Amino acid sequence: MATPTPHPSQRPHLAAVVEDHFYAAAGWALARAGWRPRIETYTGYGTPDQVRVLARVLLARPGPAAPNRDALRAGRRGFRHFLTVPAPHRRVRLQxxxxxxxxxxxxxxxxxxxxxxxxxxxxxxxxxxxxxxDGPDPCPTDAALLILDGHTRFGVISDIDDTTMVTAVPRPLLAAWNTFVRHSSSRRAVPGMPELYRELHQAHPDACFFYLSTGAWNTAGTLRAFLSRHAYPSGPLLLTDWGPTLTGWFRRGPAHKKASLELLMSWFPHVRWVLFGDNGQHDVQIYQEAVRRRPDQVRAVAIRRLTGGQQVLAGNVPDPDAEVEGSDVPQVPTVTGRDGAELGRHLAAVPGVLDG
Structure with missing residues (x-):
């Protein structure tokens, strides 16, 4: 008689149980204080025949929503973005x-x-x-959608932290300061990157831009305000949840990036992508895997090079002989640079990137 294969435990992780009880108690207290569920929408995307809609139901103070919530959030200290209480298991009609x-x-x-x-x-x-x-006031809310058809041939998938924005995420203590204490509006763009992205958009007017990060959805409004303030091309944010999951203490950032890349490439097989990231965390390995899986869908990989000191503090040992360009798919070029200007000079030599 064969031994049955054991099934993984269906019991939620302790951290998730504790979080659920905390939010249930906080939700009960806020509801007694008059707070009501409100839908916060994120930018979705899709094809003419299928779309992905993204949103979150949160408890909010009674009264009309602020007309420009993104701008208001940009002036908050970072920790305030994480002071949210979700409204789970609520019904939402989508049209x-x-x-x-x-x-x-x-x-x-x-x-x-x-x-x-x-x-x-x-x-x-x-x-x-x-x-x-599930309430007396339906209050319909619009969620933006970017629809791409078969005519879209050029796209950009970009990391955010230390690629578009100077956040020093690889440096744990400074990253915590930047995330939880500093005002969000004090964030600086990586030199030359807004100009490079605008140049790419000018060369490809029908291009699509997606901003992929392991950052939390709590910061979506701040990130939208940052990208707009520095005139980055508009595009959906692809972020992740912050906190415990049913299987562990935190979500795995690399897994989120890999899954998001695979989903975009499977939905839009006609687009050839330029992948932007940095060498401070896992972008190099994640992008190389994407190139190996789908070489015909990647036009180029552009990696911002962090300093040796940043890599040491990130837990990486700098190796001057190691090449970021290491890939077994030679037809997909990889360029590196310290900022947008240097990356732009290298990308100018890649056919079909900056020459339209």
Whole structure:
């Protein structure tokens, strides 16, 4: 008789149980104080026939929402973005084009669903309408959607921390200071990167831009304000949850990036991507894996080089003989540089990147 294969435990991780009880108690107290669920939307994306809608149901003070919440959040100290209480297991109606369906927020309040559109949507910026169903005031909310059709051939997938924004994420103590204490509006752009991204957009007017980070969705408004303030091309943010999961204390950042890259490349096989990152964490390895899996969909990889001191503090041992360009797919060039200007000079030599 064969020995049955043991199944993994279905019991949630202790950290998730504690978090759920904490949020339940906080939600009960805030509800008694008059707070009500409100939908916070994020930018989704899709094809003419299928879209991914992203949002979160959070408890909010009574009264109308501020007209420019992103700008208000940009002036807060970092820790205040994490003082949110989700509204789990709430029903939300989603309308995209002619299609209507109902989704339920998860244990952290998130709504992340893929929907058909019934009738094809035109390419460009569109919107979904989300309506909260478990309260007396439905209050429909628009969620932006970037729709790409087969005519889109050029795209950029960019890391955020230390690629577009100087955040010193590889340096643990300074990263904590930047994330939880400093005002969000004090963040600086990596020199030359906004100009490089705008140059790419000018060379490819129909290009799409996606900003992929292991950062928390709590900071989405701040990041949108930062990208807008420095005139980066508009595009969806692809962030992750912050805190315990059903299987561990924290989500795995590299796994989030790998899954997001794979999803984008599978949804948009007609797009050839330029992948931007830095060598302070896992971007090099993640991008090399993507190149090996889908070499025909990557036009180039651009890696911002951090200083040796930053890499030491990140736990990496700098190796001057090690080449970031190491890849077994020679037809996909990899360039490196200290800032946007140096990366731009190298990318100018890659056919089809800056010459349109």
């Amino acid at each position: 995209v084009g002619d299609h209507t369906s109902v989704a339920t927020s998860d244990r952290a309040g998130y709504v992340d669903v893929e929907l058909p559109t019934d009738a094809p949507l035109p390419a460009g910026w569109r919107s979904a309408v989300l309506t909260y169903l």
